[in-house]
Amino acid sequence: MFSVELLLNALIAGLLLGGFYAAVSLGISVAFGLLDVVNIAHPAFIILGSYAAYVMNVSYGYDPIVTGLIFTPIFYLLGVIVYWIYYASFEKKGEDPLRGLVFFFGLLFIIEVSLLLKYGVDYRLVEAAYIGQSIRFKGIGIAMRLLVPCVVGVLMTLALSLFLSRSFYGRAIMGVSQDSLAIRLMGANPMRIKTIAFGVGIATASLAGALLIMIGPVEPSIGREYIGRVFAITVLGGMGSVAGTLLGGLVLGVVESLTSTFYGPSWSPAVSFGILLLALAVRPAGLLGR
Amino acid sequence: MKNKWLLALAIVIVLLGFALTRVVKNPYLYFASYVILQYIVLATAWNILGGYTGYVNFGTAAFFALGAYTSIFLIKAFAAPLPLLILAGGLVSGLLGLGIGYLTLRLRGVFFAIATLALAVVLQTMVINWQYVGGAKGINIIRPRAVLFFTSYVEFLFAVMVLLAVVAVAVAWWIEHSWIGRGLAAIRDNEEAAECMGVPTLKLKVFATTVSGFLMGVAGAPFPYYLTFVEPSSAFNLDYGVNSLAMPMIGGTTTWMGPVIGAVLLGTAQQVATVTISSALNLLIVGVVLVGFVILAPEGIVGLAKRLMRRRSA
Amino acid sequence: MPGLMLLDAQSVTKRFGGFNALTKVSLQVKEGERFGLIGPNGSGKTTLINCISGALRNDGGRIFFGGKEITNAPAHQRTRLGIVRSFQIPKPFTSMTVLENLCIPLEYAAPARSHTADVAAEAMEILQAIGIDSKANVLTTGLTQIEMRKLELARAMAAKPKLLISDEAMAGLSSAEVDDVLTILFRLNEHGITVIMIEHIMRAVMRFSERIAVLDAGEKIAEGTPEEIMRNKEVERAYLGE
Numbered sequence: 001m002f003s004v005e006l007l008l009n010a011l012i013a014g015l016l017l018g019g020f021y022a023a024v025s026l027g028i029s030v031a032f033g034l035l036d037v038v039n040i041a042h043p044a045f046i047i048l049g050s051y052a053a054y055v056m057n058v059s060y061g062y063d064p065i066v067t068g069l070i071f072t073p074i075f076y077l078l079g080v081i082v083y084w085i086y087y088a089s090f091e092k093k094g095e096d097p098l099r100g101l102v103f104f105f106g107l108l109f110i111i112e113v114s115l116l117l118k119y120g121v122d123y124r125l126v127e128a129a130y131i132g133q134s135i136r137f138k139g140i141g142i143a144m145r146l147l148v149p150c151v152v153g154v155l156m157t158l159a160l161s162l163f164l165s166r167s168f169y170g171r172a173i174m175g176v177s178q179d180s181l182a183i184r185l186m187g188a189n190p191m192r193i194k195t196i197a198f199g200v201g202i203a204t205a206s207l208a209g210a211l212l213i214m215i216g217p218v219e220p221s222i223g224r225e226y227i228g229r230v231f232a233i234t235v236l237g238g239m240g241s242v243a244g245t246l247l248g249g250l251v252l253g254v255v256e257s258l259t260s261t262f263y264g265p266s267w268s269p270a271v272s273f274g275i276l277l278l279a280l281a282v283r284p285a286g287l288l289g290r
Numbered sequence: 291m292k293n294k295w296l297l298a299l300a301i302v303i304v305l306l307g308f309a310l311t312r313v314v315k316n317p318y319l320y321f322a323s324y325v326i327l328q329y330i331v332l333a334t335a336w337n338i339l340g341g342y343t344g345y346v347n348f349g350t351a352a353f354f355a356l357g358a359y360t361s362i363f364l365i366k367a368f369a370a371p372l373p374l375l376i377l378a379g380g381l382v383s384g385l386l387g388l389g390i391g392y393l394t395l396r397l398r399g400v401f402f403a404i405a406t407l408a409l410a411v412v413l414q415t416m417v418i419n420w421q422y423v424g425g426a427k428g429i430n431i432i433r434p435r436a437v438l439f440f441t442s443y444v445e446f447l448f449a450v451m452v453l454l455a456v457v458a459v460a461v462a463w464w465i466e467h468s469w470i471g472r473g474l475a476a477i478r479d480n481e482e483a484a485e486c487m488g489v490p491t492l493k494l495k496v497f498a499t500t501v502s503g504f505l506m507g508v509a510g511a512p513f514p515y516y517l518t519f520v521e522p523s524s525a526f527n528l529d530y531g532v533n534s535l536a537m538p539m540i541g542g543t544t545t546w547m548g549p550v551i552g553a554v555l556l557g558t559a560q561q562v563a564t565v566t567i568s569s570a571l572n573l574l575i576v577g578v579v580l581v582g583f584v585i586l587a588p589e590g591i592v593g594l595a596k597r598l599m600r601r602r603s604a
Numbered sequence: 605m606p607g608l609m610l611l612d613a614q615s616v617t618k619r620f621g622g623f624n625a626l627t628k629v630s631l632q633v634k635e636g637e638r639f640g641l642i643g644p645n646g647s648g649k650t651t652l653i654n655c656i657s658g659a660l661r662n663d664g665g666r667i668f669f670g671g672k673e674i675t676n677a678p679a680h681q682r683t684r685l686g687i688v689r690s691f692q693i694p695k696p697f698t699s700m701t702v703l704e705n706l707c708i709p710l711e712y713a714a715p716a717r718s719h720t721a722d723v724a725a726e727a728m729e730i731l732q733a734i735g736i737d738s739k740a741n742v743l744t745t746g747l748t749q750i751e752m753r754k755l756e757l758a759r760a761m762a763a764k765p766k767l768l769i770s771d772e773a774m775a776g777l778s779s780a781e782v783d784d785v786l787t788i789l790f791r792l793n794e795h796g797i798t799v800i801m802i803e804h805i806m807r808a809v810m811r812f813s814e815r816i817a818v819l820d821a822g823e824k825i826a827e828g829t830p831e832e833i834m835r836n837k838e839v840e841r842a843y844l845g846e
Binding site: 038040085089098099101102103105106107109110113114116117221224225227228231235264266267269270273274276277280281 | 340344345346348393394397399400401403404405407408409411412414415416418419426528532535536539568570571573574576577578580581584585588
């Protein structure tokens with residue numbers, strides 16, 4: 001049964017979700033889009049962020065966003081360490097990307113199963129004053145638990161975009177993604193720049209994870225659904241384009257929401273992967289790609 | 291001449307497998323061995339594309355489960371016999387390999403890998419929404435009673451799996467030593483140079499993907515009779531993906547022996563471990579071992595052995 | 605028959621995003637000719653070679669080989685027809701020995717033009733002709749720089765080329781090594797193989813080529829005999845600046 005109100009609700013929900021999806025994909029946009037590092041373990045780091053928010057919320061009553069911000073430097077360090085291992089084992093030797101890919105796959109698995117061992121298969125959620133509420137706007141309900149992550153997600157995207165275009169290290173990162181030699185000639189160390197970039201990518205997972213657990217309950221294997229989403233968004237948006245990531249996120253959010261509303265939620269996981277396959281087959285450069 | 295010896299060895303192994311069912315009566319051993327043999331097929335199949343050609347497939351579960359669900363469909367609709375199930379499962383999964391290969395192998399290997407991951411989820415979603423084969427709840431399959439000269443159907447399945455494992459290894463062995471295998475190795479070593487040296491890279495890659503998918507489907511076809519209850523979340527389990535990848539990585543990816551060694555070692559360890567430790571901890575160890583091997587010993591056990599032998603003869 | 609046109613590249617254009625790598629470059633090479641292709645760095649030489657060999661698809665123009673149009677043919681097919689290129693930075697098959705590296709083109713590219721039962725023996729012959737037969741059973745990781753370059757050429761020879769494109773095979777080599785490679789290329793040409801040589805080492809190009817084309821910023825700015833090219837003001841300007 002089709003109604004304009006249903007459609008509008010689905011659209012709004014989709015757009016809100018899309019803003020959040022963009023936040024989730026920022027890390028991949030940096031790692032894969034700019035550095036050509038296929039970190040398929042990124043969703044696992046996001047789930048890690050979710051569980052950090054959960055633990056801090058349950059033990060100390062911290063608001064998830066606060067936890068997300070506090071843990072950001074910790075995640076940055078984690079990203080740096082992971083990149084060191086990756087660089088020393090694979091990139092330095094110029095090995096085929098197969099091994100690096102398997103490395104991250106193994107990492108994904110390790111993180112997921114570790115969380116499973118520690119916290120079990122139960123869904124975990126956070127409590128915060130605003131999560132249960134919603135705003136009514138001209139007959140359309142907007143849930144806070146969707147609105148807040150969307151807003152924060154868009155802010156994160158803007159912040160990263162500014163960082164990449166205005167700050168010294170940000171521009172160095174954009175530079176190193178295009179021409180490693182030129183960077184070296186300018187006196188900067190490409191490896192250091194790449195490390196910082198990767199660290200920043202993982203750092204975004206902290207806040208993204210906090211947002212995730214705000215939207216809905218989380219359990220360790222949820223990350224797998226997001227693998228498809230983040231890569232679909234990155235490919236759709238165009239590799240390395242932060243604005244593209246936002247656009248891709250919105251598109252995916254809307255398509256998923258519409259599918260879920262009119263065909264049922266059990267088809268949702270297929271949507272992102274379907275879009276990914278379609279994008280790869282038809283236009284691998286993405287909508288805004290270079 | 292060597293080929294004749296290997297053929298004889300293969301026949302002997304199959305006959306041994308059949309003979310074993312006369313002697314050994316412990317049903318648990320058959321269940322456990324079935325799993326290991328199944329992994330020999332899966333790991334060998336994975337390696338044809340992963341180790342020989344250099345294209346990583348994360349979606350083994352998709353091909354495996356597709357074989358299983360093809361079986362379920364044929365069992366329910368036509369009460370089809372096992373040989374037909376195996377053939378059909380292989381063909382359907384082979385077609386899937388052909389399709390996904392043709393679509394994504396023109397892109398970089400990385401995109402192929404991600405697409406395979408996507409494949410498992412998409413297929414799982416489709417199966418969940420298909421009530422005829424049980425949907426999300428799963429489906430019960432009645433195992434036929436004993437067949438031919440076997441006292442139980444499980445023993446029969448075990449013998450069948452022995453045969454399938456030998457066939458899979460034979461296929462891998464043949465490919466490895468043929469001109470196709472040499473072309474695949476060239477693609478793995480340097481695809482650009484291979485293409486410029488006359489190797490039809492796309493055709494060979496699609497061939498490898500199809501054969502790999504076929505064998506994985508074949509491994510999945512008897513699965514419904516083995517487990518008697520099949521549901522999507524277990525059939526499409528990522529664990530199949532991790533294991534069929536970890537086993538060749540640990541055993542060695544450049545030759546047919548690697549997947550076999552890896553499957554036997556890791557498979558046996560897992561069967562033993564599941565009894566003593568939780569399955570989650572079991573998987574954690576697999577993940578850690580995989581990462582360890584990828585970082586420290588990328589050529590796997592076979593590679594380490596080769597290096598040792600070279601050093602001793604030097 | 606000498607004098608027949610073997611390669612006919614017409615108005616080849618290639619763009620990368622907003623950047624014009626090649627703009628309407630035409631090239632005709634006669635059968636049995638020794639042709640030189642020169643130009644400053646970034647002028648598009650390797651891009652042109654990539655378009656001819658099929659590694660890249662050109663955006664505009666048509667390419668004919670031996671009378672047949674190959675504009676849309678995939679690279680491996682062009683190799684089977686007889687267009688073989690060697691790489692500037694050698695790309696050996698790292699899991700194989702030197703001998704096995706040659707078996708790939710012998711099995712995949714050459715059969716279209718000749719049939720030998722014993723691939724390994726023929727590979728050995730080529731290695732002997734080039735001078736690296738002593739390393740036949742060594743993995744490619746155990747080769748020196750000059751040996752890698754020779755392997756690159758040997759592998760190209762194993763593909764039984766009608767047209768061999770040598771992309772900066774001499775870069776960074778010593779004077780004696782340059783002469784070594786030059787001798788090999790001369791010998792190949794004597795056997796009837798058409799050779800296009802891309803080099804920065806002027807004395808080699810001038811000695812080797814019967815005709816030379818000069819590229820600058822994606823366009824062909826001159827074509828002629830070595831003497832004509834030496835005297836050409838445009839060429840001088842392209843290399844030395846205004």
